[in-house]
Amino acid sequence: xxxxxxxxxxxxxxxxxxxLVALGYTMVFGILQLINFAHGEVYMLGAFTGLYTxxxxxxxxxxxxxxxxxxxxxxxxxTVAILTAxxxxxxSMITCATVGYFVERLAYRPLRNSPRINLLxxxxxxxxxxxxxxxxxxxSSPQPYPDLFENLESWTFGSDENLLVINPLxxxxxxTAITLMLILRHVIFNTRLGRAMRAVSFSHExxxxxxxxxxxxxTATFMIGSSLAGAAGVMVGMTYPKVEPLxxxxxxxxxxxxxxxxxxxxxxxxxxGSFILGLAEAFLSGYGAPTYKDALAFTILxxxxxxxxxxxxxxxxxxxx
Amino acid sequence: xxxxxxxxxxxxxxxxxxxFASLRWWLLAVAVVWVLNSILPDLMGxxxxxxLILAGINVILAVSLNLVNGFTGQFSMGHAGFMSVxxxxxxxxxxxxxxxxxxxMNDAILGSAVFVGSLLLGGLGATCTGYLVxxxxxxxxxDYLAIVTLGFGEIIRVVFLNMDAVGGARGxxxxxxxSSFGWVxxxxxxxxxxxxxxxxxxxxxxxxxxREDEIAATAMGVNTTQGKVRAFAMGAFFAxxxxxxxxxxxxxxSPGTFDFNRSFEIxxxxxxxxxxxxSGSVVAAVLLTSLKEALRPLQQLTGVDxxxxxxxxxxxxxxxxxxxxxFGTREIGDIYRDWRAGKAPKDAKKxxxxxxxxxxxx
Numbered sequence: 041x042x043x044x045x046x047x048x049x050x051x052x053x054x055x056x057x058x059x060l061v062a063l064g065y066t067m068v069f070g071i072l073q074l075i076n077f078a079h080g081e082v083y084m085l086g087a088f089t090g091l092y093t094x095x096x097x098x099x100x101x102x103x104x105x106x107x108x109x110x111x112x113x114x115x116x117x118x119t120v121a122i123l124t125a126x127x128x129x130x131x132s133m134i135t136c137a138t139v140g141y142f143v144e145r146l147a148y149r150p151l152r153n154s155p156r157i158n159l160l161x162x163x164x165x166x167x168x169x170x171x172x173x174x175x176x177x178x179x180s181s182p183q184p185y186p187d188l189f190e191n192l193e194s195w196t197f198g199s200d201e202n203l204l205v206i207n208p209l210x211x212x213x214x215x216t217a218i219t220l221m222l223i224l225r226h227v228i229f230n231t232r233l234g235r236a237m238r239a240v241s242f243s244h245e246x247x248x249x250x251x252x253x254x255x256x257x258x259t260a261t262f263m264i265g266s267s268l269a270g271a272a273g274v275m276v277g278m279t280y281p282k283v284e285p286l287x288x289x290x291x292x293x294x295x296x297x298x299x300x301x302x303x304x305x306x307x308x309x310x311x312x313g314s315f316i317l318g319l320a321e322a323f324l325s326g327y328g329a330p331t332y333k334d335a336l337a338f339t340i341l342x343x344x345x346x347x348x349x350x351x352x353x354x355x356x357x358x359x360x361x
Numbered sequence: 362x363x364x365x366x367x368x369x370x371x372x373x374x375x376x377x378x379x380x381f382a383s384l385r386w387w388l389l390a391v392a393v394v395w396v397l398n399s400i401l402p403d404l405m406g407x408x409x410x411x412x413l414i415l416a417g418i419n420v421i422l423a424v425s426l427n428l429v430n431g432f433t434g435q436f437s438m439g440h441a442g443f444m445s446v447x448x449x450x451x452x453x454x455x456x457x458x459x460x461x462x463x464x465x466m467n468d469a470i471l472g473s474a475v476f477v478g479s480l481l482l483g484g485l486g487a488t489c490t491g492y493l494v495x496x497x498x499x500x501x502x503x504d505y506l507a508i509v510t511l512g513f514g515e516i517i518r519v520v521f522l523n524m525d526a527v528g529g530a531r532g533x534x535x536x537x538x539x540s541s542f543g544w545v546x547x548x549x550x551x552x553x554x555x556x557x558x559x560x561x562x563x564x565x566x567x568x569x570x571x572r573e574d575e576i577a578a579t580a581m582g583v584n585t586t587q588g589k590v591r592a593f594a595m596g597a598f599f600a601x602x603x604x605x606x607x608x609x610x611x612x613x614x615s616p617g618t619f620d621f622n623r624s625f626e627i628x629x630x631x632x633x634x635x636x637x638x639x640s641g642s643v644v645a646a647v648l649l650t651s652l653k654e655a656l657r658p659l660q661q662l663t664g665v666d667x668x669x670x671x672x673x674x675x676x677x678x679x680x681x682x683x684x685x686x687x688f689g690t691r692e693i694g695d696i697y698r699d700w701r702a703g704k705a706p707k708d709a710k711k712x713x714x715x716x717x718x719x720x721x722x723x
Contacts, residue, residue: 075504150681157436158684160504161632164438165676168625172669289621290515296508335519338512345505346497 042197042204047326048319053210053279055318056217060272061295062302062310063224064265070241070305071261073156077163078143080292081170082136082266086273087185087283088178089132094186101127121188122212125278129216132274133267140266144259152255167289174285182282189278213275220271221311224264228307237261241305294337301344303354312352387554391547398543410542414610416650417545418603421552423630423642425599428556430628431636431690432565433592434572435499439510440600441623442517445616446490447483447601448608449527452536454479455609459537466537476539480548480605487601488594490517495593500586506593514621521616532615533608540610548606552599557639559595568592572637622669629672632679635686640693645686 061083068076093101105120147166151159189209197204228234236257239247248254276291277283298317302309317337325333344351402410422440429437458475459466466472490513498509527533559565567588570578579585608614630649634641649672656668679686688696 073504075508147677147681154680154684156504157430157434157636158680160436160507161628162677162680164625164628165673165680168669168673169677172667172673176663176667176670293508293511293515297512300505300508331523332519335516338509338516341512342494342497342509345501345509349497349501349505 043326045204047322049204049206049210050326051319051322052315053213053318054322055315056214057272057276057279058291058295058298058318059311059314060217060220060268060275061292062299062314063221063307064269065292065296066299066302066304066307066310067237067261067265069299071237071258072148072159074148074159074163075296076262076265077160077292078147078166078170079265079269080288080290080295081167081174082139082143082288083269083273083276083292084174084283084285084288085139085170086132086136086270087277087287088174088273088285089135089270090128090274090277091183091185091283093128093131094188098124098128098186098188118192118208121192125188125212125274126216129271129274132270134270136270136273137263137267140262141259143266144262148262149255149258171286171289178285180285182284185277185281185283187278187281209279213279216271216275220268224268225307227264233257233260290334297337297341300341300351303351306351306353306355309351309353387550390550394546394550395543397546398541401542412650412654414540414542414545416647417542417549418540418606418610419627419630419646419650420549420643421599421603421606422627423634423646424549424552424556424639425596425603426627427631427634427636427639427642428559428568428592429596430631431638431642432560432572433568433589434636435589435593436504436507437510437593437596438507438621438624438628439494439514440596440627441619441621442510442514443487443491443597443600444604444607444623445517445521445614445619446597446604447480447487448604448614448619449483449521449533450486450601451476451479451483451605452533452608452614453527454482455539456533456536459535472537473539473544476537476544476609480602483605484598484601487604488598491594491597492590495590495597499589499593511621511624514619514624518616518619527614530616532613532618534613536608536612536614538609538612540606545606545610548602552602553639553643556599560639564588564591625669625672629676631686632676633686635688635690637690638686638688638692641686641688641691644688644693 061079064079064082065076068074068079101124102120105123109117109119143166147162148159151162189207189212192208194208195206197206226234228237236247236252237260239250239252240254240257240261244254247257273288276287294317295314298313299310300313301316302311302313304310317340320340321333321336324330324336401413405413422444426437426440429435455466455476465475494509494513495506498506521527522530560568567578567583570581570583571585571588575585604619611618626649630645631642633649634643634645653668656671660667
């Protein structure tokens with residue numbers, strides 16, 4: 041039984057990072073009908089931003105918080121670790137938003153009125169460009185991630201046979217992911233920007249007739265989606281303490297599958313689909329077939345396209361001429 | 362009635378390429394291939410010969426992918442997956458037969474017959490998987506095919522990785538080297554011929570109509586899903602055949618060979634040559650296979666697959682500057698005709714009028 045709960049915890053933590061990536065996919069798809077293949081690479085860049093920030097400024101950030109909270113340098117407290125992690129995540133989010141801005145501006149906007157297949161090919165090109173120039177710049181071998189939470193002990197419940205281990209990092213990842221999602225939900229449903237985004241995803245022409253600066257809203261959507269991917273990158277880097285330039289492609293595609301599972305274009309659906317996928321993967325690797333784990337997301341994708349193409353929460357939209 | 366369906370170019374008597382659609386030129390080309398087959402390996406060094414063989418296999422892959430991505434306007438990213446299905450099936454058949462009936466496989470004629478049979482079976486296996494993958498995703502509008510085919514490539518890799526019958530992660534080795542210059546180029550010619558004939562048939566018009574405007578095509582009574590699935594299955598068939606040739610040339614198969622980069626290589630051949638141009642795909646396939654070898658020293662210097670950086674930049678700039686690719690939707694024959702028309706302005710009007718204009722970028 042405790043095994044079961046262990047998988048649930050692992051799955052929720054994994055699902056949280058999928059959800060952050062899936063949100064970017066689903067937002068961009070909702071607004072441009074484009075599968076932004078480069079999104080997984082933005083997530084990779086986020087992880088590397090976090091890595092280099094920690095490597096070069098990590099000690100200073102910790103020192104700063106130690107001073108600010110007036111604790112001794114030898115006492116690495118939980119608060120300092122959490123604050124440092126949040127700082128790194130914010131830095132990474134800002135960097136990724138910038139990357140998202142430039143990708144949209146330089147690669148996607150010039151193609152706004154060309155056939156969709158051209159846009160798709162460009163997206164694939166951008167994705168591969170990041171992967172392989174990443175190998176040139178960062179080197180192709182995996183690099184270890186500094187562990188901010190190394191001094192914190194895991195919470196254990198139960199006795200030897202029924203051991204349940206909760207890593208504080210997993211809790212941190214889960215809580216941060218949920219917080220970011222709630223912020224996003226607020227932005228989409230309760231702000232002017234969010235209303236504009238929903239309008240643009242409904243119809244570009246109509247919303248520009250209503251005076252909404254369509255291009256600016258699309259850029260903003262890209263930036264928000266990219267910043268969430270950046271946060272996910274840092275958190276995955278901390279959880280699986282290795283990062284490499286090709287790390288983004290597979291989780292990126294899986295997150296897209298999760299977005300389709302929940303109903304592409306639907307923000308709540310993306311989160312739901314991601315948690316389902318995270319849990320399913322955790323159970324699959326826990327109960328028997330870990331080697332098949334990577335194929336699971338795509339099998340789910342094909343099945344959902346067969347059974348209910350609009351996804352769990354998606355609404356079927358008929359195409360108008 | 363039958364003539365009306367055929368391409369006007371093919372019937373234009375002033376066109377030097379008018380015989381291009383007739384069978385005898387293709388048979389002649391096959392004959393030339395088999396004559397070359399006996400002299401080329403000695404004439405060229407083994408290194409250049411290998412590039413030639415790989416170029417031939419890439420021609421099959423690029424032309425068959427062009428049927429899906431170029432002519433039908435769908436975006437498949439799983440060609441390497443179909444390639445691996447075909448490759449594994451045909452390699453499994455021949456390796457099993459070597460063990461059980463070595464006398465058949467060592468016989469020159471019987472062995473070749475079994476080899477071609479295994480290629481066909483591999484192709485059919487790929488067709489079946491193509492049908493299974495294509496049906497759910499092609500029913501839907503939009504870019505689902507791209508992501509499903511991409512995911513399918515991953516599924517197939519994981520399946521072969523876990524399949525002990527074909528060696529699992531170690532791969533399948535000890536495959537006989539059947540893929541000679543003759544077979545590779547005979548099948549390449551066969552692929553180009555078949556795709557050419559399909560595109561210029563009534564079925565091909567269905568595919569073009571899907572590419573140009575799916576809604577309008579549906580309104581005209583075209584069964585778009587059926588057309589798409591047919592094109593997709595056919596593309597998968599040739600990918601499977603190419604996979605078989607590849608396996609019987611390298612003599613070893615491993616699940617990692619057919620990763621996404623391989624699919625991407627084929628995609629960039631199609632895009633670079635021009636989506637909707639068969640000769641463009643052929644030219645781009647030969648060009649990029651040679652470029653890959655030319656870049657090898659640079660790659661060894663940096664230790665990174667630099668080719669992919671260059672390919673991706675080429676792809677992005679291509680989409681921004683010239684989305685139609687080198688040839689666009691035109692063939693070498695059209696370009697030759699235009700060039701001749703430019704030389705002799707008297708005929709220009711007449712010739713231009715006889716060339717069906719194809720709409721814009723793919």
